[in-house]
Amino acid sequence: MALKDLMIRAGNACEFCGAADGLAVAEADPIGELLLCPACRGAQEVPADHWRCLEGAAWTAEPAVQLAVWRKLGTLDAAWAVEAREGMTLLPEVQAIADQPAAVEHRDSNGTLLAQGDTVVLIKDLVVKGANFTAKRGTSVRKISLVADNPGQIEGRVEDQRIIILTEFVKKS
Known part of the structure; x- marks a missing residue:
């Protein structure tokens, strides 16, 4: 998807936290792309409470964003993140990807x-x-x-x- 189309879909804001600066495309393989700020892409250090934004982003109807939120919540070691991930209702195509076991290398x-x-x-x-x-x-x-x-x-x-x-x-x- 073109950057212009992502900007329109996201309302010129990070699809996780809503920030408007430094937006760039991020991959949510294999389902698509999303628009994230540097903090949400992991390009800079953020306080642990920054990721509370995922609780709201989890309600998106966009499959790529849903998958990215679900994956990010799985990396966080906080009770609220586990609860938010377990409470997510995923779209069928996202659920199919989420149900696949992670490849062990x-x-x-x-x-x-x-x-x-x-x-x-x-x-x-x-x-x-x-x-x-x-x-x-x-x-x-x-x-x-x-x-x-x-x-x-x-x-x-x-x-x-x-x-x-x-x-x-x-x-x-």
Whole structure:
């Protein structure tokens, strides 16, 4: 959507807080775009109570804004934010996106993305609890499995034992 069209839709104001200065387009993938001020885009520090504006923005009929508000409320660690998010009535197309589980990315100690079946190398000696051995630094672990609900863990076979390994102690080879 063109900036001009967004400005008209938003009434020349941030679609979260209503501020008029420094407005720019922000993405609400995969549903569309919205218009946000620098504070709401995260370009500057704001006091925690700034985000109370989301309680009002949650009532919008615009799908992109609804999705962005729902996502932002999910990042806030305040009781009012949890309550506001749980109380939102989402449009069907927004609800479909919200119901999709978040993709879990597994990254090694260098930040490289790991995939099922990759080979990794241990970067530290690891004492394997319950197996009475130490997996030595430099050990290659082939055909790893990703722990579906924990981005900090992978599974692999070391000395014929299936073990869970923290991703912070491996690098992709």
